[in-house]
Amino acid sequence: MKSYIKLVNFEINRFIKIYVSLLVITLLSQFIGVIVTSSSFMNRAHEVMFEQNLSESGYLHKFGGIDFTDISSTLWFIGPIALCIVALIFYSFMIWYRDWFGKNTFAYRLLMLPTARISLYFSKASAILLFTFGLLAFQILILPLENTLFESLILENFLKTRMDVSVILQSNGILGIVIPPYFSDFLISYGIGMMFVFVLFTSILFERSFRLKGIVLGILYFIAAVLLFLSPLFAMANETVPDLYPEEIFALFLVLGILITGASIAIGNWLISKRVLV
Template sequence: MKSYIKLVNFEINRFIKIYLTLLIITLLSQFIGVIVIAKSKMDQAHEVMGEQNLSEQAYLHDYGGFTFAHFASTLWFVGPIALCIIALLFYCLMIWYRDWFGKNTFAYRLLMLPTARISLYFSKASAILLFIIGLLAFQLIILPLENTLFESLIQDNFLQTSMDVSSILQSNVMLGIILPPYFSDFLISYGIGMMFVFVLFTSILFERSFRLKGIVFGILYIIAAVLLYLSPLFILSNETYSVLYSEEIFAIFLVLGILITAASIVIGNWLISKRVLV
């Protein structure tokens, strides 16, 4: 356990500078965006009122007021979130391949540590999970602050409604996926995400173990995992789905997810222990 914790800490330290940069970009982009969008909305409203000679009441009747949802759909808000997602997806690959960069010595040093090699596998997955949770927590912390700032910059008469965090999450499709408003949905979404992280890890180990042939094995493994997980959608007809309870459908996908995750870990353990040679 001590070796595993040290490995997790080691992986976190290797990415921490880039990670903090992502957080700073998110913070600056979203807060600057709140100011820009709020000012733009108010300027636009006053411009329309001046051009059409409308009172505030008439403008609000014709065009409606503003909410934080108007900002949450802009590139100022969505852009840094997309950047963080792309960076973490790229890091899922680099967390393995950077160990083989250069003269290949560092990967060998890791593999020769006096601990089970599966600890290396789990430490990398754990680091990614912690990074994801950290980004989500950071976004949840700054979201109400951004909402408060936005509402303070909008004149009271033009504020359509005051939104809480839950309302904001439900108003934006992308946010609803990344930050599900219900804990059960959160577990489902990120459980599926971690399942495919393990699938990706195992496919990478196929490539590291068999080189050119391993690329084919890895791609085939990803395709097989995706098809297996989605197989109920192909096998069960619409009529079958209609007679199944939502709990039963959930149980089917849960079992498949557990099987795929377990298979990925078992195969990954065999590859990193027996096939990736020092």
Template sequence: MNRYLKLFHMEVHRFRWMLAILMGITAACQISALIWTLTKELYRRREPVPQDIGNTFQVSAPEQLTFEWAMANNQLLFILPILICISVLALYIFFIWYRDWIGRHTFIYRLLVLPTARRNLYLAKISAFLLFVFGFVSFQLVLMPILNVIFKLIVPADQRADSHIVDAISRNLALVELIPRQFEQFLYYYGMGTIAVLAIFTAILLERSYRRLGILYGVLYLSGCVLAVMSPSLLFDSRHPYLYPNELYAAELIMFVFVLCISVWLGIRLLAKKITV
């Protein structure tokens, strides 16, 4: 456990500044967008001007401004930083492994000869990546009350009405996907994402183990994972309702767990048996 924690700390330490920059960009964009929207609306109320034409994200302002309305009017500038963060994290799925092979004195050789089970390296990388993902989601949740306070500081009390933060999240397209309202939906989204990351990890290790031929193995493996997950829906679709909805859901859940177990087992085995110094 001590070796695993040291490897986990190393992975977090190597990405900490990038994660801080992503959080800073997100906070700056969202706070700036909120301030700009509110000040523009308050100015319009003091000095009536024609409404913007052609802005598909614009929602007409109610008599009493609400935090929910402010979130609905900041779709684009909320979506962009979140998409940037998602893109960087998606690229980091590959970089977290290939970074150790980059350079003249490859760092992966030093990691592989450490006096610890190689599975700790695998578990440390997936644990660190999940920490980055859920850390960003938690940061967004913490940012929402701060945005609500800024809203109350800018909008005079006689021109605003109270609204719940949960309702505000549901009005923003970016936030409703990042933070699902239903707990079951949250587990489904992030559980499926975790399985996808593990499958990609295994494909990367296949490529590292077999090199050029490993690229083909990796593509075939990912294709097999997608086919396995989709097989219940493909075999038992609405035109051939051999299974009840709950049974179909259970079959898909079983396939997700199957892909999860295979990916972890094969990834650790490749790291321990096939990749050599």
């Protein structure tokens, strides 16, 4: 257990500078977006009111007000979220391959540690999970601050509605996917996400174990896992298959998710213990 914790800490330390940079970019971009978008709206509203000789009520009747969803749908807001997602997906590859860069000495040292090699597998997955949850927690933390800043910059009459964090998450499609408003949806979304991380790790280990042949095996394994998980959707599209209740569909996906995750971990354990060479 101590070796596993040390490996997780080691993986975190290797990515921490880039990770902090992602947090800073998210913070600056979103707060700047709130200020720029809010100020632009108010300036434009006053210009239109002056040019068309409209009162506040007249402007609102003709053009409408603004709420935080107008802020959260801008590139200022969505851009850094997309950047973080792409960075974590890319890092899910690099967390393995960078150990083989150079003369392979570092990968050799990791694999020769006096601990079960599966600890290395789980430590990398745990690092990805911690980075993901850290980004989510950071976004949840700054979201009410951004909302407060937004409401302070917009005159009250121009606010369509005041929104709390849960309403913002439900009203914005992308945010609702990244941060599901309900705990059950959160568990489902990130459970599926971690399943595919394990599938990806095992696919990478196929390549590390069998080289050129392993590339084909890894791609085939990944495609097979995706198709197997989505097979209930294909079956339900067939009119000859009887309709299932939502609870039955959920149970089916849950069983498939557990089976795919368990198989990925078992195969990954065999590959990293018996087949991976440096």
